[in-house]
Amino acid sequence: MNTRTSHALSRRAFLRAGAVSLALPFLDAMLPRGWGAAAAAPPKRMVCICTALGMHAPDFFPAGVGRDYQDSRYLGFLKDLRDDFTVFSGFAHPGNEAANHLSEYTFLTAATHPELPGFGNSISFDQVIARSIGTATRFPSLELASSPSHVRSLAVNSGGVNLPGEDKPSRVFARLFLEGSDAEVKQEEARLAEGRSVLDAVGAQARRLGTQLGAADRDKLDEYFSSVREMERRLQAMQAWSHTPKPKVAIPPPQDVRDSADMIGKMDALFNLLPLALATDSTRVITLFVGMSGVPPIPGVTMGDHELSHHGQEPEKIEQLRLIEEAKSKSIAALLQKLKATEEGGQSLLRNTAVLFGSNLGNASNHSTSNLPILLAGGGYQHGRHLVVAPQGNLKQSTPLSNLFVSLMQRMGIETDKFGTSTGVVTEI
């Protein structure tokens, strides 16, 4: 095992040590195919993170607007990064007012009325980007989840189906970086080839069966067929990539978090891999869904995160909720620090990576989906401010979050001026 990681250079110690040491310049060996130290500008990347249960608003949103805002309790953990992010008030997804927790499904899709019978979801904007630029990297996108109960990601494909999310850091690491012995590589190549011939056969069979079917059945078979074809393409891409060695990184394979309620631990373990996944250009689009966890192992927390989010203004519950959300804020801060401390081509990785963090609920205690907590870091934007985007600054109203999505899509090179319920773009950043 790990024949490659065992060749780790002295960077191992640094990478293990955490954020600061990531400032070490990249070795050429670590640079991905296609763009070297001397090549043109590094690619643009995007990370979207959604936490399911909101962020207690009085502790998230800062007082004051513009540059002179005062840190809220949670933003205090990001104070060293103040010029690297923008915090927004007044975003919401129109048509999700009654969506309750089902707004989880539409956070990146902006589809309306998930609560109504017959609801069909639509593609999430990260997948629009992945479809456009994903072929440049080994993985078109990475879907991650930190959640014990349902391993589902934020990403939704063009058929409106949720993509599964990976929650085990060990598996993410293996997919990104583990190469195995020559024999194992050969075996893997054989497996990919076998997979392709299998899919080729079942695809042909689906086509044959499809000819005599009525509309509803044909839709089902079409979905099967297009999934098979999509997987064939991915296997083909994997085959092509299998001749390119995976990037070498100097950290040992991570251990999976044992306690299923340890959502923060899982989040941190996955966050540790993100800068590496991006810096090695293994992928340029990552989503991470932080779900509900039960009673997380945080000193002072005795109740489940879902119960606590319904605090009903009980001070003790809010106190415990804060402990969880402070831990989340610290994790986000650590992720941003790591991205900032990683250099490529004389720039920080954070500059080339837009990180969207937020929640599908504005106030989980009453399931409000208005005034969502939204924070955008990095990506080369103009930061350092608290922007109130609600029309006329009136937080009883809101601006579609899709406007921000359109801005992000444009920055990622997608030529569009519309997504979901957008009415424009965010011009202030």
Add this chain to the structure above:
Amino acid sequence: MDQAAKDRFSLGAAVIAVVGLWLWLLTGLPGFRGSPAARAARVPSHELPGPVRAFIESRCIDCHDAGTHKGGLDFENLPAQLDDAPVEAKWTLVFDRVQRGEMPPRQKPQPPEDERTALLESLGGFLSQHDAARHAQTGRVAWRRLNRAEYENTVHDLLAIDTPLADLLPEDGSAHGFDNVSEGLRLTAPQIEAYLLAADTALDAAINLKPRPPLKKERFAFLDLPAIQERLAAPHSAKNPRLFRALPDAVVMFVNQANKATPFGTPTRDAGLYRVRLSAYGYQNNGGPTVVARLLATDRVNYRLVGAFDLPTDTPRVVEITVPLQENEVLVLAAAGCGVAADGTDVRKVGGEDFTGSGLAAQWAEIEGPILDAWPPPSVPLVFGGLPVKPLADDHRPDRGYEVAADVSMGDLDKTIATFAQRAFRRPVQNEDVAPYAQLAHEALSEGAGLENALRRSFKAILTSPEFLFLREAPGRLDDYALASRLSYFFWSTMPDEELLRLAAQGKLREPATLYAQTERLLTSPRAHVFTQNFCGQWLTLRAIAATTPDKRLYPEFDDLLQAAMVTETELFFEEVLRGNLGVATLIDANFSMLNRRLAEHYGIAGVRGEEFRKVSLPAASHRGGLLTQASVLKVTANGTLTSPVVRGVWVMKRFLGRDTQPPPADAGSIEPDTRGSTTIREQLAKHRRSERCAACHKFMDPYGFALENYDVIGGWRESYRKLKGEPVTDPVTHKKLDYSLGLPVDPSGELPDGRAFADMDELKKLLLDQKDVVARNFVNNLVAYGTGAGVTFSDRAQVEKILGQARADAYPVRSLIHDIVQSPLFQTK
């Protein structure tokens, strides 16, 4: 959309409770009234039948036009294109509300009966016609793929293996409340990738040509375990409390979580069934809770409970169970009920030698296995069919004891593949159906692969193929094979067995008497327990049992054993109702339930001993009986700290009476609940109900929740609410102060929308008994959705009514209802 998620959310979230002021087609406010001509112009859709247009124009448009659109309904912009599912749902709701007499609202002038009838006939016909046309063309049920559980069960049966597979697949979506309904079962590329992986995993397990694993037989005295000896040898200190005591014949553990100290046996080398015997007794138990031996299996990362046994005090009990163990697992002995001392002392302070409270005295354990019927395992002949599998001449390879003969003819190979495909596809196959799969094996052979790998490639394709993954039905009446699959997936969640397939081959399955007998056979089999689990787990949302965690300080009596017992009660109750063919009234109220000692104590019912469940007659004042007062239902409708009459009321409406409450319109407004405890949730709710707008919907849902306020978040009986402040309650055994005190009294009284009042749940159940029709209809609708893989649509309603009509005179006996469904065209048509 994922119905399970919807349920989980709506249940966990008591807040909606006070908040969701769900208005739909509401009453009261005077609407704008224009001239008739102007109003007529406001209904746009000329595709609607004339009587529907006329009714809307004269009776509805004032409140439901583009300007007012009460309850979010705007007839000016509601299209008539029923192909759009949300549009169809809206029109169906319009029909239902008028049919039930809820619309136009009572305060408004009521249409004469003939006008109402004309609307219902016209709109009903419009909806039916569209629906029936669709059914005629493609059937009610679109091709549905196997869900995770069905996939796992089917592959297990196909290959005679028990390797876990479901966890390798992404979670399934659900629709109409069930995750086996075609509409919710979608596919993505990652799902296909997961099927490839799952097929590899299954075939790895099935092609087991290793030498026969040795029989492991181990016996230990717990006193001799090195970890125990080590702990007994260390002196007691505040920092390292000694929690054990050595007796001549046993070691006593005084704490419940002793996971690290008591793993016994060496890690399993071979997965399989193991027989475990264990001897233990309760020690120093003077009136405290029963001491329970909990047996867990672990790979030292995850722990799973495999058994729990009540222990008598001072008399050793020998228990024996058969446990499926995976590779590299060990067993661990833990406890419940330990560490309780009448003098209130804590074992961590005084140490095991001087502690006077309860403990578990563990004597010895034996493990034997894996238990094998045959070797090579039965999966091998299922994979290789008639191909000869022989022992290797010299057995010096530890991973290889058998081989498949190399000199196999192509004909034999193809036959093996055809046999497997036929079983996997659950119907006869023609040569051309199998050819593409056989071709894969031929290609592999020509590339120089061995026979085993060639077969693997073709089987992997078969396990990833549309013929395997989909239940494929053709429009019109089901053929015998499709019928065999429907039956089998309905009751066993797996592929049809040999008998069903034989009857299908003979063309006999569709004969009513045969069908009846087969339904009986499947239902009577222990394998039907998965029907109970999957059906009740979703219909009654029991799968959400662990979604919320009760606050330890408020509910110290709660633990995983109680939680498991809650679900078991409901499942066994359902099976008992089914077994005895009892009427649906039993679901509303019953004079018995299925209890073990733990749950009976929770309910305050004396005289039930041991961990085994049995039928128990409920005493008169038990406040139990029927589904609604079972702890499982009461827990899944509460969150960890409080109950909400609205959430429970909505649950009863939807799950029990089959009525959807509409989501709140955007302008309903919401008020954050205040649960700090100075007022009861009911008092907070009363404020909202004073508003006529709010009361219009809440009068339907709240009453059920009010009556259930006597049951706390873990289904315990209460007459006052627990809270964290105030004079603490004293534990009756240890006399220690608990973390909670008793607060405001519960008021369980209320009034149904029809004006009938009730004092508590006992009385409300009596009132509910004359809603048997409603309960039965909802029960049948759920069974049809689960059993056929598609929700009941508008044009199916007549058939459901026919099924109900047949059973009405007998008060809807539950088993007969299932038979009636199976015998109906609804079940036997695509």
